Amino acid sequence: MLNAAKLYTIAGMTLALSCASAAPSAAGTLESVKQRGVLQCGVSEGLFGFSERNGVGDWSGFDVDFCRSVAGAIFDDQSKVAFVPLSAGERFEALRTGRIDLLSRNSTWTLEREAGLGLAFAGITYHDGQGFMVMRDLNVSSALELDRATVCVESGTTSQLNLADFFRANSMNYEERAFPSAAEALAAFETGQCKVLTRDQSALYAERLKLPRPSAAVILPDVISKEPLGPVTRADDPAWFTLVKWVNFALVNAEELGISSRNVAEATASHKPAVRRFAGLEGGLGRLLGLEDAWALRAVQAAGNYAEIYERNLGVESRLGIPRGLNQLWNMGGVLYAPPLR
Amino acid sequence: MRTCDDRIVSPSAALALVFGFSLAVCLPNAADAQAAPKPVIQETLQIGDEPGRISTEEVVITDGPYARQVVFFRSNEVPGTLVIHTSERFAYLVQGNNRALRYGIGVGREGFQWSGLVRVSRKAEWPDWRPPPEMIARQPYLPRFMAGGSGNPMGARALYLGSTVFRIHGTNQPETIGHAISSGCFRLANGDVIDLYERVPLGTKVVVRQGSSL
Numbered sequence: 001m002l003n004a005a006k007l008y009t010i011a012g013m014t015l016a017l018s019c020a021s022a023a024p025s026a027a028g029t030l031e032s033v034k035q036r037g038v039l040q041c042g043v044s045e046g047l048f049g050f051s052e053r054n055g056v057g058d059w060s061g062f063d064v065d066f067c068r069s070v071a072g073a074i075f076d077d078q079s080k081v082a083f084v085p086l087s088a089g090e091r092f093e094a095l096r097t098g099r100i101d102l103l104s105r106n107s108t109w110t111l112e113r114e115a116g117l118g119l120a121f122a123g124i125t126y127h128d129g130q131g132f133m134v135m136r137d138l139n140v141s142s143a144l145e146l147d148r149a150t151v152c153v154e155s156g157t158t159s160q161l162n163l164a165d166f167f168r169a170n171s172m173n174y175e176e177r178a179f180p181s182a183a184e185a186l187a188a189f190e191t192g193q194c195k196v197l198t199r200d201q202s203a204l205y206a207e208r209l210k211l212p213r214p215s216a217a218v219i220l221p222d223v224i225s226k227e228p229l230g231p232v233t234r235a236d237d238p239a240w241f242t243l244v245k246w247v248n249f250a251l252v253n254a255e256e257l258g259i260s261s262r263n264v265a266e267a268t269a270s271h272k273p274a275v276r277r278f279a280g281l282e283g284g285l286g287r288l289l290g291l292e293d294a295w296a297l298r299a300v301q302a303a304g305n306y307a308e309i310y311e312r313n314l315g316v317e318s319r320l321g322i323p324r325g326l327n328q329l330w331n332m333g334g335v336l337y338a339p340p341l342r
Numbered sequence: 343m344r345t346c347d348d349r350i351v352s353p354s355a356a357l358a359l360v361f362g363f364s365l366a367v368c369l370p371n372a373a374d375a376q377a378a379p380k381p382v383i384q385e386t387l388q389i390g391d392e393p394g395r396i397s398t399e400e401v402v403i404t405d406g407p408y409a410r411q412v413v414f415f416r417s418n419e420v421p422g423t424l425v426i427h428t429s430e431r432f433a434y435l436v437q438g439n440n441r442a443l444r445y446g447i448g449v450g451r452e453g454f455q456w457s458g459l460v461r462v463s464r465k466a467e468w469p470d471w472r473p474p475p476e477m478i479a480r481q482p483y484l485p486r487f488m489a490g491g492s493g494n495p496m497g498a499r500a501l502y503l504g505s506t507v508f509r510i511h512g513t514n515q516p517e518t519i520g521h522a523i524s525s526g527c528f529r530l531a532n533g534d535v536i537d538l539y540e541r542v543p544l545g546t547k548v549v550v551r552q553g554s555s556l
Contacts, residue, residue, distance in 0.1 A: 141412040142441065215405045221414040221441050260552035270556045316407030323407075323444070324430075325414035332427065332551070333415040333434065333442070 004177060015058070019334050029101050029240035030074070030290050038080045041067035042100040045085040048206045049320045050106050059083045062313040063104040066125055066231055066305035069100060070247050072302025073295040092117050095234060102244060103232040113198050113232075120235040121228075122245040127326040129223035131201035133208060136218050138195055143222035147172040152185045152194035158225070163198050164332070166224045186210060200227055205320045223326065243289045250296040253278065253336035254305035256329055261304040264297055277341055285341060296341060306336065317341075375499075378394060393471070393488055393495055400498065401516040402533030408519050409445020415442035424538075424546055426528060428457070429553035431520050433510070433528065435541060444537060447510075448518045448529040460504030462546040465525055465539060466490075469500040469511065498532040499539040503548055511535065 043053035043063050051061040068078040083098050095103045096118065107113070108128075109121040115148050132143050132151075140146065143166070153160045155178035167174050177194045179185040186207050189197040199207065200221060208214045231248065233241045254260065257275055259267045268279045277283040280293030289295060303309055314322045328334025403409045408431070419425060421438035428449045434442035450456065468490030478484055488494055497512015510528045512535035513519075519531055530538060 118534060142439070215409075218411065221412050223414065256554065259556055266556050274556065275556055321407055323411075323413045326416075332430075333417055333425075335416065 015150070018135050020197060028235045030243060033074060033101055037075075038082050039067060039071045039074065039102065040084055040100045041070070041081050042084045042086045042091055042094055042103040042105055043067065044105045045087060047106060048144050048209075049202070049318065049322075051084075051085075053085075060313070062126065062309060063106060065309045065313065066104045066248070067102065068303040069251060069299040069309075070244060073243070073247050073250070073291060073299040076292075076294075076298045076301075078302035085233040092119060092232075095119065095232060098234075101233075101240070106229045107161075107232055109228045109230050114235070117231050118235045120238075120241045121230045121232055122241055123248045124228040124230045125248055126202070128202050128227035128229055129326070130159055130198060130227070131204055131223055132220045133189070133197045133199075133204045133217050134195060134220060136216055140220065143220050143224065144170060144172075146174065146196060146214040148174065149196045150175045150177060150194040151196040151198055152177045152179065152188045153198050154179055154182045154185050159199055162225045182207070201325075202320075202322065205322045209319065221323075221325065239290065243291070245298075246341075247299050249338035250278070250299050250341065251306040251309065252329070252336050253341055254296070254300045255307040256331075256338070259297070259300055259305060260308055261301055267297060274340070274342075283342060383408075393485060393491055393493060395514050400533035400536060401531045402537070403446055403516065403519060405422075410443065410445050410537065412437070412441055413444045414440055415441050415444070417442065418553075419547070419549065422542075424462075424542060424544060424548045426548065426550045428550065431522075433530070433538070435538070443541075445530055445534050446519045448513065448520065448524055449522050450524055450527065456508070457550045457552045458506075460506060460508075460548045460550070462501050462542055462544055462548060463504055464502035465542075465544060466500045468494065468498060469496045470494070471496045495508050497529070497535055499535045501542060503538065503550075510538070530548070 010231055013292050043059070044053055047061070049328055050063045051059070053059050064083065067081045067083065071081045072078045074080075084094065086094050086100075086103075086105060091103055091107065092113070094100050106126070109124065113119055114121060118258055132146065134140050134146075151163060151312055153172050153176060158177075159260060160178060163174075163176070175331070177188055179188060182199065182203070183198060190211060197204065197207070201223065204219050208217050208219065211217055231244055233244050235241070257272075257278060259275065259278060268281065270279070272274060273282065277285065279297050280286055280295065284293055286293035286295040304312065310324065310327060311317055314320050318325060324332075324334055328336060330337040382472075413434075415434050415436065417423070417425065417434075417436050421437045421494075423434050423436045425434045425436060425442070426447070427434070431447055431449060433445045433447050435445070436442050470490050471488040471494050472486065478486070486501045490496065493514060495514055497514060499512055501510040503509055508527055510530065512532040513529040514532070516531040518529065
């Protein structure tokens with residue numbers, strides 16, 4: 001029994017090793033990125049606030065800025081990114097085959113995607129979740145007040161299933177109006193066929209902009225499902241995975257420490273130990289990642305800290321106007337929590 | 343960083359405040375040296391206070407980020423606590439169940455921003471305004487006293503914060519919400535401060551937080 005198990009283990013390890021060497025760009029992603037001089041970053045073909053390209057081909061968005069932060073940490077130059085627009089269907093294959101180094105494309109972190117596809121999610125950059133949009137004159141401030149409401153939803157989606165679960169769990173009744181597309185569901189909401197529209201919250205904020213009078217509708221604060229979005233790497237390069245993960249942590253820590261793209265010079269003159277470690281003046285942490293010690297500061301310099309990136313692309317002053325909500329720091333009312341840089 | 347006095351006000355101190363406070367506006371003055379650790383006699387408002395300017399009496403911000411709205415807000419504070427995030431320009435009235443009623447605010451300009459734990463020590467409707475001497479020195483045309491009313495820069499309601507010289511008040515300039523212009527006070531549009539006033543009883547715990555600094 002023991003012997004057999006040992007044998008399987010050895011066989012498994014051999015198999016894993018041979019697989020690893022057969023993969024197009026197994027280990028050493030950082031080295032190949034440095035040699036190439038540019039980061040290949042997979043993004044969405046177009047998603048308001050997350051990934052957009054303007055008329056002259058400039059990219060902007062929350063997911064786009066994360067690519068720039070990683071490029072900043074590696075090259076001290078946020079422009080050294082080649083953005084690769086990918087459809088939902090091709091995104092993971094593009095990563096597996098080595099066409100891109102990093103996928104930053106509003107992808108939900110699930111067990112199936114990690115264990116089934118050989119991918120590794122390098123943390124969560126945006127905590128999305130299903131929510132509800134209602135007309136303001138309904139005077140509702142919580143999803144728990146939606147008993148007996150008529151709810152529009154796109155059919156065949158997890159949103160439709162979550163909707164049923166939520167109402168049943170809270171002993172409430174509702175009348176469902178399901179539509180084959182999101183556009184039709186929105187049109188039904190707009191024409192008053194239903195009082196409530198349900199989708200992922202980030203999408204609801206984008207949909208609200210399409211209404212003739214966006215301010216007539218409100219998005220309730222309740223979140224009824226978990227849709228954690230984050231950057232994805234291949235699972236066969238743990239060093240690269242760690243680097244990407246810590247760039248995300250650095251952006252969150254920067255906000256918490258008060259380090260932004262506007263005060264980088266001040267940060268290098270700070271006497272606070274945590275700020276000095278962040279700036280690479282102490283600790284020698286960059287070398288552990290294969291980067292220079294100022295890597296974290298350079299990541300912030302590229303596109304700003306987490307708050308700057310959020311506010312520019314999604315936040316209350318942007319067109320989408322999404323409150324920080326879950327995506328606020330852990331000590332400010334949200335759930336963003338990054339391990340310390342030390 | 344200058345912080346406000348964070349003592350919980352005793353009943354007698356609160357009583358003293360009722361009588362002593364009519365002098366203070368938002369600037370610390372000599373009488374309030376105890377409340378303000380360092381004498382801060384500086385600029386108050388870069389834009390004029392425009393006394394006499396009549397805003398619509400009960401302006402409520404209905405659109406955009408500074409509109410009053412229920413938001414997700416995870417907090418260990420008990421429902422009813424008011425949490426002010428100066429860097430965000432928001433005040434959160436904790437509601438429980440991970441929600442809060444959020445108001446857009448104008449906050450103290452840089453250098454006047456403070457943090458601490460205080461309690462609502464007094465409430466006033468249409469408070470009077472007595473610009474402190476420093477302010478009159480700089481803006482001699484300001485009135486020495488202005489009775490509460492629709493043209494008063496203090497606005498429709500005031501919530502006094504502990505034994506500090508700071509307060510949450512209304513404004514006759516609702517367009518200043520979202521900016522850092524007052525001298526340490528928190529200002530809301532008149533309609534919104536009336537709404538908050540109704541929801542916040544005397545003794546309410548107020549937590550003032552600001553972003554971290556280098």
